Amino acid sequence: MNEARIQKTTAEDLLGKLIGYDSVSDQSNESISRFVADMLEDLGFRIEWHTFKDANGTTKVSIVGKRQGMGNSAGTTHQGGVVYMAHTDVVPVEDWYTGFSGPFEATLRNERIYGRGSCDMKGSLAAALKAASKISESNQIAPIYFIVTADEEVGMKGAKQVDRESDWFKEMIENDTVGIVGEPTELRVVHAHKGAQGYIVRAKGISAHTSTSEGVNANYQLIPALGPLLEQRNESESNPKYRNSDFDPSTLSWNMVLINEPTAINVTTSQAEAQIFIRPMPGVDHSPLEIAVKRIAADHGLELIGKDGVSPWGVSPSSEWVQTMLRLTGETTSQTVCYATDGGVLQRLKRLLVCGPGSIEQAHRKDEWIALDQLHRGVELYERAFREWAC
Ligand SMILES: [Zn+2]
Numbered sequence: 090m091n092e093a094r095i096q097k098t099t100a101e102d103l104l105g106k107l108i109g110y111d112s113v114s115d116q117s118n119e120s121i122s123r124f125v126a127d128m129l130e131d132l133g134f135r136i137e138w139h140t141f142k143d144a145n146g147t148t149k150v151s152i153v154g155k156r157q158g159m160g161n162s163a164g165t166t167h168q169g170g171v172v173y174m175a176h177t178d179v180v181p182v183e184d185w186y187t188g189f190s191g192p193f194e195a196t197l198r199n200e201r202i203y204g205r206g207s208c209d210m211k212g213s214l215a216a217a218l219k220a221a222s223k224i225s226e227s228n229q230i231a232p233i234y235f236i237v238t239a240d241e242e243v244g245m246k247g248a249k250q251v252d253r254e255s256d257w258f259k260e261m262i263e264n265d266t267v268g269i270v271g272e273p274t275e276l277r278v279v280h281a282h283k284g285a286q287g288y289i290v291r292a293k294g295i296s297a298h299t300s301t302s303e304g305v306n307a308n309y310q311l312i313p314a315l316g317p318l319l320e321q322r323n324e325s326e327s328n329p330k331y332r333n334s335d336f337d338p339s340t341l342s343w344n345m346v347l348i349n350e351p352t353a354i355n356v357t358t359s360q361a362e363a364q365i366f367i368r369p370m371p372g373v374d375h376s377p378l379e380i381a382v383k384r385i386a387a388d389h390g391l392e393l394i395g396k397d398g399v400s401p402w403g404v405s406p407s408s409e410w411v412q413t414m415l416r417l418t419g420e421t422t423s424q425t426v427c428y429a430t431d432g433g434v435l436q437r438l439k440r441l442l443v444c445g446p447g448s449i450e451q452a453h454r455k456d457e458w459i460a461l462d463q464l465h466r467g468v469e470l471y472e473r474a475f476r477e478w479a480c
Pocket of ligand 1 (some may be wrong): 210272
């Protein structure tokens with residue numbers, strides 16, 4: 090696709106093409122990344138290509154694009170430019186159901202585009218690509234960057250690699266580039282979000298048919314630890330030091346899931362796990378809970394596996410870039426949200442905010458959709474933002 094063709098392509102056509110790629114997190118996102126990189130290259134962007142193999146040996150790709158701009162930036166305050174951030178992976182489609190089309194067939198109905206990722210967050214990416222195509226490089230006096238990652242939905246490994254390895258991300262940090270994480274916020278400006286942290290407390294037994302005495306049931310080692318773990322959960326809910334009233338809910342949202350393997354009733358359980366997941370918040374030190382979980386595991390002879398987490402993120406709502414984005418959106422007050430984004434990983438970039446089309450209510454659903462109006466307003470807003478910080 091050359092530049093002229095992107096300019097003639099509508100945001101909904103771009104979104105349709107993006108939805109057409111099966112980029113569920115357990116699949117390779119190489120081909121959709123190639124498609125996005127080709128579009129950016131046609132618009133004059135250069136591309137950094139970052140790959141890794143996930144735990145199943147599947148190739149994952151994150152790209153960083155940069156268009157320098159041809160204008161003279163001498164004497165301007167816009168030196169760092171602006172970066173738009175998105176992910177190309179989407180959540181699974183096993184439960185997909187609309188009654189009229191499959192997860193990878195973009196379908197326009199009732200002023201909505203349906204399809205997996207339409208809302209989270211291929212709609213946002215289509216809007217940003219369309220917005221970039223409306224700006225001529227000759228008008229740019231500061232860089233426009235894109236960071237488009239893999240595996241955001243499953244541990245944010247793409248963003249972690251970009252944070253570690255990207256020369257252009259380093260350049261953005263040095264130049265104080267403004268970062269827009271385009272996750273769906275209904276185009277409201279978000280100045281803080283929660284993080285994510287998981288722990289697995291695991292007991293091992295021996296699996297055998299219960300008609301023999303060969304088995305050792307792992308549950309009998311795990312069960313005594315569950316009471317103390319529940320106490321920690323209650324503590325996390327009731328102690329004010331684990332709350333931040335800027336968020337709703339204001340708690341760490343401790344969740345616990347018990348997993349047995351195997352699950353046959355006539356076979357002893359060889360592995361029993363309590364999986365714990367919390368959503369850390371800015372200004373809340375949850376380390377006493379983590380220490381307590383470690384102690385409980387050790388006291389009961391259980392294995393503790395700390396899963397790779399994502400930091401919470403927050404900036405002051407009065408930050409100049411948040412206020413500027415509010416002016417561009419026409420809103421007066423910025424918000425907080427309770428989910429994590431790649432922004433938690435990429436927060437070495439100080440001037441960060443989250444703002445994107447579509448509602449998180451419509452993300453991850455069996456009939457995920459984005460309103461056409463949100464998509465179009467997203468194009469307009471991103472164009473204004475790129476002009477504000479790069480032209
Ligand atoms: Zn997302």
